[in-house]
Amino acid sequence: MSVPSAWYLVLAAVLFGLGATGLLIRRNVLVMFMCIELMLNAVNLTFVTFSRDLNDIGGQVNVFFVLVVAAAEVVVGLAIIVAMFRRRAAATADDIHILKG
Amino acid sequence: MNAAYLIPALPLIGAIVLLFGGRRLREPLSGWLATIMAVGSFVATVIVWVSLLGKQASARSIDKNIFTWVPVNSLHVNAGLQLDPLSILWCLFVTGVGSLITLYSIGYMHGDPSFSRFFFLLNAFVFSMIVLVLADNYLFSFFGWEGVGFCSYGLIGFWFDRDTAAVAAKKAFVTNRVGDYGFMIALFLLFQHFGSFNYRDVLHSHLSGSFATGLALMLFLGAVGKSAQIPLYMWLPDAMEGPTPVSALIHAATMVTAGVYLVARSAPIIHFSSAAQWTISIIGAATALLAATIACNQNDIKRVLAYSTVSQLGYMFLGEGSGDYGAGIYHTVMHAFFKALLFLSAGAVIHALHDEQNMKRMGNLRRYLPITFPAFMIGFLALAAIPPFDGFWSKDAILAAAWHKSPALWAVGVLTAFLTAYYMTRQVVLVFFGQSRWFDHAKERGAAGDHHVYEAGGVPHEAPATMTVPLVILAAASVLGWLLDAPFGGLDFINKWLAPLFPPTVAPAFSVATGTKWLIGLVSVAFALAGLASGVAAWRRAVDRPRLEPAVLEHAWYIDEGVSRTVAGPLTRMANTFSFVIDGRLVDGLVRAVSGSFAASGRQLRRVQTGYVRNYALGISAGAVIILFYVSLRAGS
Numbered sequence: 253m254s255v256p257s258a259w260y261l262v263l264a265a266v267l268f269g270l271g272a273t274g275l276l277i278r279r280n281v282l283v284m285f286m287c288i289e290l291m292l293n294a295v296n297l298t299f300v301t302f303s304r305d306l307n308d309i310g311g312q313v314n315v316f317f318v319l320v321v322a323a324a325e326v327v328v329g330l331a332i333i334v335a336m337f338r339r340r341a342a343a344t345a346d347d348i349h350i351l352k353g
Numbered sequence: 354m355n356a357a358y359l360i361p362a363l364p365l366i367g368a369i370v371l372l373f374g375g376r377r378l379r380e381p382l383s384g385w386l387a388t389i390m391a392v393g394s395f396v397a398t399v400i401v402w403v404s405l406l407g408k409q410a411s412a413r414s415i416d417k418n419i420f421t422w423v424p425v426n427s428l429h430v431n432a433g434l435q436l437d438p439l440s441i442l443w444c445l446f447v448t449g450v451g452s453l454i455t456l457y458s459i460g461y462m463h464g465d466p467s468f469s470r471f472f473f474l475l476n477a478f479v480f481s482m483i484v485l486v487l488a489d490n491y492l493f494s495f496f497g498w499e500g501v502g503f504c505s506y507g508l509i510g511f512w513f514d515r516d517t518a519a520v521a522a523k524k525a526f527v528t529n530r531v532g533d534y535g536f537m538i539a540l541f542l543l544f545q546h547f548g549s550f551n552y553r554d555v556l557h558s559h560l561s562g563s564f565a566t567g568l569a570l571m572l573f574l575g576a577v578g579k580s581a582q583i584p585l586y587m588w589l590p591d592a593m594e595g596p597t598p599v600s601a602l603i604h605a606a607t608m609v610t611a612g613v614y615l616v617a618r619s620a621p622i623i624h625f626s627s628a629a630q631w632t633i634s635i636i637g638a639a640t641a642l643l644a645a646t647i648a649c650n651q652n653d654i655k656r657v658l659a660y661s662t663v664s665q666l667g668y669m670f671l672g673e674g675s676g677d678y679g680a681g682i683y684h685t686v687m688h689a690f691f692k693a694l695l696f697l698s699a700g701a702v703i704h705a706l707h708d709e710q711n712m713k714r715m716g717n718l719r720r721y722l723p724i725t726f727p728a729f730m731i732g733f734l735a736l737a738a739i740p741p742f743d744g745f746w747s748k749d750a751i752l753a754a755a756w757h758k759s760p761a762l763w764a765v766g767v768l769t770a771f772l773t774a775y776y777m778t779r780q781v782v783l784v785f786f787g788q789s790r791w792f793d794h795a796k797e798r799g800a801a802g803d804h805h806v807y808e809a810g811g812v813p814h815e816a817p818a819t820m821t822v823p824l825v826i827l828a829a830a831s832v833l834g835w836l837l838d839a840p841f842g843g844l845d846f847i848n849k850w851l852a853p854l855f856p857p858t859v860a861p862a863f864s865v866a867t868g869t870k871w872l873i874g875l876v877s878v879a880f881a882l883a884g885l886a887s888g889v890a891a892w893r894r895a896v897d898r899p900r901l902e903p904a905v906l907e908h909a910w911y912i913d914e915g916v917s918r919t920v921a922g923p924l925t926r927m928a929n930t931f932s933f934v935i936d937g938r939l940v941d942g943l944v945r946a947v948s949g950s951f952a953a954s955g956r957q958l959r960r961v962q963t964g965y966v967r968n969y970a971l972g973i974s975a976g977a978v979i980i981l982f983y984v985s986l987r988a989g990s
Contacts, residue, residue: 275970284966349964 260301268294279344281333288329292322356404357417357436359397360444361487363390364480368473375469384459387472391455391479395448402441410853413438416489416553423492430550435489438850442682443486443614446689450606451479453823457697458598460819461704471511475602478504482607486614490550491540494615498536498579501608502529508603509595518594525588532578532585536615539571556621565625572619573633580612580666582640587913590651590659597700600655604662605693613669613685617678617854624676624859634674634758638765641667643910645772649779650906653710654699657780660909661736662692664769668751671766676863677754678855679848683838684747686847690834691735691743694827698729701820702784705813706791712780713896717789721813726785728824733781735831737774738881745881746835749874753865756873763873771880778888783896790896840870 271291275284296315303311336348367390375383405413414437423430455475462471481500488494510522540550546564547555560568576582581589589609593600603609616623616633623629641664648660665688672681703710705722719726735742738749748770756763791813815821838847865873891901905911 272974276967276974279967345966 257301257305260297264294264297264301267291267297279346281336281345284345285329285333288325289322292318356397356400357415357434357487358419360394360401360448361434361480361483363393363397364476364483366390367476368480371469371473371476375473378469380463380468381459383469383472384455384462387476388452388455388459390476391448391452394479394483395445395452398441398444398448401436402445405436405438405441410849413853418489427548428544430490430492432493433489434487435552436487437854439614439617439682439854440486442686442847442850443610444483446686447479447482447486447606447610450689450693450827451475451482451602453826454598454602454606454693454697455479457601457700457820457823458596460817461598461700462596463817467511471508471596474504474507474511475598478508478602478607482611485611489552491543491552491555492550494618495536495540498575498611499533501579501611502526502533505529505592505603505608508599509592511595511599515594521588521591521594525592528585528588529578532575532612535571535574535578539568539575542568542571552618556619560622560625562626565622566628569619569623569626569629570632572615572622573629573636576612576615576670577636578612579615580609580670581663582612582636582666582670583643586640586644586663587916589663590656590909593653593655593659597655597696597703600659601693601696601700604659604696605689609662609666610685610689613666613673613681616670616673617682620673620678620855621859630674630676632674634671634755634762637667637670637672637674638755638762638769639667640664641671641769642765642772645769645776647906647909649772649776650902652712652907654702654712654715654780654784655696655710657712657776658692658695658699661773661776662688664773665692665736668748668766668769671762672751672754675751675754675758675762676860677750677757678860679838679845679851680747680750680754682851683847684744684751686837687735687743687747687831687834690827690830691732694728694824694831695732695736697820697824697827698725698732701725701816701824702729704816704820709791712783714790715784716787716791716896717785718791718813719785722785722815724815724821724824728828729785730781731828731831733777737777737885738770738877739774739885740878741835743831743834745878746839749877750838750840752877753870753873754863756869757863757865767877767880770877771884774881774884775888778885779892782889782892787893787896 268291271287271289271294274287274290278284278287296318299311299315299318301311303309303315340347367387371378371383371387378386401415405415414435417434417436419432419434421429422432455472458471458475462468465471478501481497481504483497485494485497485501488497506522506526509525510518512518513522542564543550543555546568547558549555578585589604592603595603623633644660644663644667648657648664651657651660665684669681669684669688672678672684701722702715702718702725705718705725706715709715731742735744738745740746748766752763752766752770755766836844838845891898908914
């Protein structure tokens with residue numbers, strides 16, 4: 253007996269909501285970054301679920317794309333975070349608001 | 354006849370070489386180049402003239418098409434040359450007198466820092482005048498016409514670092530533009546009516562009276578501007594701000610004779626309209642008299658000559674308007690000789706006194722200028738119309754024509770002749786006779802730091818050979834030139850030469866009885882001698898005669914001042930209104946409103962960019978929620 257798809261989708265929605273909320277309310281750059289990863293993986297879970305339900309490999313292919321993008325994002329994002337932490341001990345996203353146009 | 358191409362080509366080549374290589378050629382060389390080009394052009398003209406002489410009188414016309422200038426639909430305007438008796442006659446004295454003036458300038462412009470620029474402009478001036486004269490259609494003539502206007506601007510304002518020169522150049526240019534509008538309207542009329550600008554097409558058609566009047570008057574308006582007639586004569590006296598050879602060139606050979614040429618060329622149009630003929634003669638007579646009265650009271654040696662030019666041009670138009678084109682052209686040629694002579698002699702006087710132009714500070718120069726003095730005297734006698742010098746014969750021919758047209762015009766002409774003799778006598782007496790007054794003044798200038806005067810020892814010196822040789826040649830021409838069209842002994846070469854252009858249908862022959870002719874001649878001689886005698890009587894001993902020099906004449910009847918008050922005042926105000934209210938507030942206001950609205954919206958939108966990541970994230974989330982909401986609504990329905 254397999255787990256119903258709805259469960260996966262609910263889990264994905266909860267994870268996405270957690271990620272989104274975390275992104276909005278936290279100031280720590282590292283935590284915000286992890287929230288984004290959480291949201292991406294929630295979406296991945298949705299993709300995989302539908303891929304299984306609809307018997308369509310396209311959803312799983314999309315997951316690969318998302319993973320690649322996420323990996324690239326990690327590279328750039330972590331580099332930025334490292335640079336920020338080099339400048340000051342505790343950096344929040346709000347500290348760099350003067351980068352606005 | 355390929356020499357024909359050389360007539361305009363040589364001065365053009367000279368001008369181009371001097372324009373681009375003038376700085377490298379430097380002092381005497383660029384002057385000699387310009388002179389050689391002008392003389393070469395003169396030689397080419399003579400060659401063409403001789404070849405035309407060998408032909409039948411009716412066949413004396415050569416067309417040379419250089420290239421098709423404006424090929425538009427059915428309109429073909431050629432850059433073409435038409436070598437006929439009229440254009441060749443003009444070319445002969447334009448290039449002839451022009452070369453002498455160029456030669457003279459080598460001496461006169463010695464030491465000027467912009468030596469080459471001067472000769473570039475001289476050559477360009479002669480080239481433009483040749484194009485004007487030789488063109489085979491009105492439009493190509495107009496090209497030369499505008500070229501002449503441009504070169505005169507450059508030459509009058511040659512010393513543009515002087516305020517007066519810059520203003521005079523601008524005045525000449527603007528005044529000429531007024532006349533040019535007339536010419537341009539005439540061009541439009543020609544195009545509308547004939548669809549062609551060629552002299553060959555235009556001048557052989559029959560025109561209705563009113564159309565001919567309009568066309569002729571518009572052409573004459575152009576001539577009025579270039580030839581300095583009422584009401585557009587004001588620029589010519591101010592053109593004296595240019596170097597003296599320029600004055601000679603403008604007054605004698607190029608520029609002012611352009612109007613006389615245009616009227617003579619358009620004779621077949623003008624003869625259809627008696628109103629236009631009357632206008633031309635009346636304007637000519639009025640200008641002659643007005644300018645002569647003003648000339649009586651000028652103290653600047655060149656301004657007297659300038660007003661005398663305006664006056665003599667009036668005579669030329671009087672002759673042309675009276676239907677005797679030959680007489681008008683005869684006077685143009687004679688005037689070219691003696692006025693160039695007078696200006697170049699005046700230049701030698703100014704040169705001798707180190708840029709002194711006020712006649713009241715001259716005097717007794719006949720002892721110091723052994724060549725200039727007789728040359729000036731010959732020019733004086735020719736201009737004062739004392740027989741047998743040049744001016745008498747041509748002026749007599751004009752006066753006879755004026756008598757035939759109307760005795761009133763003749764009376765004005767004779768009165769002008771009296772005034773001419775008077776003011777020229779005044780000039781000669783003040784400059785060459787009496788006490789020398791320049792010496793004290795030279796000391797003053799020396800004390801004021803003008804070391805040129807001291808270095809020369811304060812004694813006037815005769816000009817170098819490059820300046821005196823043209824004087825001698827022009828003096829000879831002023832003594833003997835009248836033989837070109839003498840009214841006896843079958844010597845009327847100019848009349849015979851021009852006869853094919855002015856057939857009886859265009860200029861009806863008229864005869865003045867021999868007795869009347871004698872009478873007219875004697876009366877004009879009597880008036881000229883009376884003017885001469887009164888000039889000597891008035892100015893022999895005195896330098897200042899306030900009663901003979903009312904301020905109204907010194908200020909040229911206050912016409913310039915009046916024009917600047919009545920026209921320039923409201924005109925300036927109107928221009929200011931346009932500039933500051935209509936342009937500054939309305940037009941600029943609209944433009945600024947558009948740019949301002951973009952700037953303001955940008956300023957407001959900038960606040961959205963706070964720089965806080967959470968704000969952006971919130972924006973993205975809110976957007977996603979809205980889109981999701983919308984999509985679910987659509988999916989529901």
